[in-house]
Amino acid sequence: MKLNGSEILLECLLEQGVDTVFGYPGGTVLNIYDALYKYSDRIQHILTAHEQGASHAADGYARTTGKVGVCIATSGPGATNLVTGIATAYMDSIPMVAITGNVATPLLGRDSFQEIDITGVTIPITKHNFLVKDVNQLADTVRLAFEIAQSGRPGPVLVDIPKDVSAALAEYTPAPAVKARPIAPPKADRLERTVEILAEAKRPLLYIGGGVIASGAAEQVRALAEKLDIPVCSSLMGLGGFPADHPLWLGMVGMHGTRAANCATRDCDTLIVCGARFSDRVAGNPKGFAAGAKIIHMDVDHAEFDKNVLSTVRLAGDLKETLAIVTDRLDPACHTEWLAACAENRVEWPAFPTDPEAPVDPSVILRTLRDLTDRDTVLVTDVGQHQMWSAQFYKQYAPRHLLTSGGLGTMGYGMGAAIGAQFAAPDKKIALVTGDGCFHMNLNELTTMVSYKLPVVILLMDNRVLGMVRQWQKVFYQKRFAATDPERQTDFPKLAEAFGCKGLVIEKNGDIEPVLREALATADGPVLVDCRISKDANVLPMIPPGGSVDQMIESMEEYENER
Amino acid sequence: MSTHNEERTVLSVLTYNRPSVLLRMTSLFYRRGYNIETLVVCETDREDLSRFTVTLSGDSGIIEQIRRQLLKLEDIVKVDVLQLDECAASELLLIKVRAAENRHDLLILSQACGCRVVDIGQDSLTFELSGRGADVRAFIDKVRPYGILEMGCTGLTALQRGDSTIFDSLI
Structure with a gap:
């Protein structure tokens, strides 16, 4: 059966059981998108607001399902926009196949429009990558990419396909899904x-x-x-x-x-x-x-x-x-x-404050969220203080229910990952805990959540500062708060509404439970909850970098008094 | 982990003969902070395979880390760790020396050191010497007083002694 390179690519994705891809179109992937149009009954393509969102979505999809996540981007800036998402997946050993277009083979190496050596760029952050210059090699290369991504210690693999290769015809012979390579038994x-x-x-x-x-x-x-x-x-x-x-x-x-x-x-x-x-x-x-x-x-x-x-x-x-x-x-x-x-050495958590007018404590929000959600709920986080509070206070009971950028610590990971998680598990509740710093990085993906009516609950831990960096400045830099108190004026509920998303506010202790209940009940699209917490809330305990348990800081007041 | 003795080690690396292998290997050495002393790449008698010979210093813990990291690269087939004194090893020197006056002395010296004269210029002689790094460096030191005009040297290439080869136990 003669097919063009783009059709061969999609046939190979189908062989591997792929039914969802995340991406963003562009010049050098027009052939692939034309094939996606033709295959839309078998492969759903999710359009994100930015290629970075697509790469995090593929990652979130993979973490939720254990299957290989797939993202697609055009050459040049499209490809480089995937880089942070690929690196995030690499550091956390997440199986992913990233497909990029490139300029046609005769234009390679000539600094052509939107040309980038994306295989060169991604060598340190992929398990392996391929530049496919011959359409006859395409099918086996895509299969090998899936094999590598899921074998041994999983990780991302990139396949770069020049535009003439995605257009050229070749014989396609179907093959079964690849298997992970066998692992030698322990000695x-x-x-x-x-x-x-x-x-x-x-x-x-x-x-x-x-x-x-x-x-x-x-x-x-x-x-x-x-x-x-x-x-x-x-x-x-x-x-x-x-x-x-x-x-x-x-x-x-x-x-x-x-x-x-x-x-x-x-x-x-x-x-x-x-x-x-x-x-x-x-x-x-x-x-x-x-x-x-x-x-x-x-x-x-x-x-x-x-x-x-x-x-x-x-x-x-x-x-x-x-x-x-x-x-x-x-x-x-x-x-x-x-x-x-x-x-x-166990430390009991304090009882919930009973005063409804008390300020909002992030740990109380997360513990309440845990009480209000079932064990199937997938918690996605961004990176920083809210991430650590999530790890500490939103208890985990089973694998694949916490999606967080551990190794790379990617601020801006959460929005894309939550999108991927919701597509991976349409029937599960997806909650994203983010901070105002992280949210400002990739809030553009709110538009994706609205377009696809994804009922993601976004809890924005809004302390108006870059909290984790500020905490380090507090502890290690004598409170010289350089560039962590940006005095941004963003009105988050209004911003959410402008995107077509519901916006709610938690301002005081008494708001926590009713507002969380309302947010969790929202089923027709995302809801953003602006949780207004103190900028002086800390993540504790804390062992200073390079230190050990004997240097553990458990109370910021005690620590400051001792100095 | 600097817990073992530091020695000069030779890595004999068998790879698939693909254009990006050199980049992938050097990228790995660079980002992990491993210091390469010399690197020689050549084809093998098997068309699909290349041999990289890398010499480096590091304690045995670091060398073992490098070996394991290299084996994670898709293009790498095998990594043998050789001790320098356990292999047949050689590097090649080409050196152009000023020889307007002392031509005769230089020729005797080069002969004594097992060099070959590969070019005779009006005021210069160019020698070729192959051998162990120490021999090569000794020769360079000897001709230095005459005036070195320029030189080029390959890195070390090495094979393990005896009947065993890097292809042993290869499928």
Whole structure:
């Protein structure tokens, strides 16, 4: 069957089970969009306001479903606008295929209109990328792109298609969907060593990360934790990998993690690391992290071993399989004393304020939102203080219900990601928690939510400052608030209305529950809730960068008095 | 992780013969902050494969990190880590020396060092020397007093000693 390059591309997407793509048209992808018109009964194309929004949407779609997200952009600025979204997916190991148009092959390398070497640009932020110069190579290249994106440690792959290639005819032969490449099983001697160490452990601790979500290993983590009576903590990326209402749950670890989790990393004698990478936001001081503990590092990516923290045993393989084998070989154990010691470091949350006129506390908004939403709700965040409050106060019970830019920390991620999540899960409630700084970056996507009538609840933590940076200036720069107090005058509810979106306001404590209820009941399109919080609200506790749990700041007043 | 002894190491990297491999490898070295001393690229007797020979200094922990990071690149087929004293290794020097007066001395010196004269100019001689880095540097030092006009040197290329090859255990 002879098809043109654009039709071959779409046939290959269909082979992989793709039915939704996010993108923005332009000169060099006109052929592809012409084919999308023809295939519109089988592939829905979601038009965003900006290519960056499309890349975050593909990412949000992938995080929600576990499938490969797809975005399309034209050459030049269209392609470069994808870059932040691709880098975000790369840092968080999210499977994505980005398709870009490029100028026709005879024009390549001549600084043609809207030409950019996007494969050159994206080498450091993709698992791999391709420039397809021959239409006969196109089908296999697209298939290989999907194979690479979802194999081993997932990540983004870019396929750049010049305009003459998307127009040229070639023979198309259908093929089945590609499979992820097989992962070698963990080595027998290392499994044995792991079992020996765990059998002797007196104070074991599980530290889980995004790998648990990617591998679908949450059940296996739970089985190991319960059988051996091991407490569990998680990086930001691992939240949802272990249920937050489980008695063995200690909370998030790291800079803004709980006292219980951070003390446990200090006091444990054996640390079992599952699909996590000791990032500087977890192990601020890698030399002092879990010092003295035996470290068993399980990961699918060999290059993570000994990168930041040296391990005692390196167990390369699929987490799901590795954990199942280890759990199977061990006898049940009890660590009552150790668990009691961990429990002593738990900090109870304060009761909700009862005064309806009291100022709005962001943690109360998030805890109330948790109470009002079911466990199927997907929480999307932007980056900054509100992101950490979301991680701390909106408890996660299952994988793929928290979408957040952990590695790259991309302000402006949330709007696009929420769009992707809503298309991935049309029947689930999607709530986006953002800040006024992040929202100002990519609020253009409000128009996309309105056009497609996406009932996303946007909680805008509006403190009128760039809160997280300002908090650092408060702590580390003697309150020299450079460029963090911009005195913007944006009227968010009015702005929402101008886009055709409902706008609500939470001004005082008594507004929280009724306004959240009204927002959650809105079904015909997005609703923006302007939550007017204090600019002096802090994210606590906080371990200063490079520090460890013993330097943890738990009260800003105490910290300032001590100085 | 600077916990091991620092030594000069040779990485013999087998890659698919594709135009972007060099860029992908150097991009990786650059962004991870690994310092390359020399890099030599050549074809192999298998049409689809190229060999990169990279020499670098770093403790064994860093070298192992580099090896693992390289293996993540789609285009890379195999990475062998060789110790310099365990391989047959050579680099090539071309050096043009001022030889208006001391032509005779220079010729004797070059002969003693195993050099070949590849060009004779009016006031200069150009020598070619292949060998280990230390031999090459020693020769450069010896001719320096005569006046080096210009020189060019390849990086090191190396093969492991004995019957084993980089193609062993390759599918």
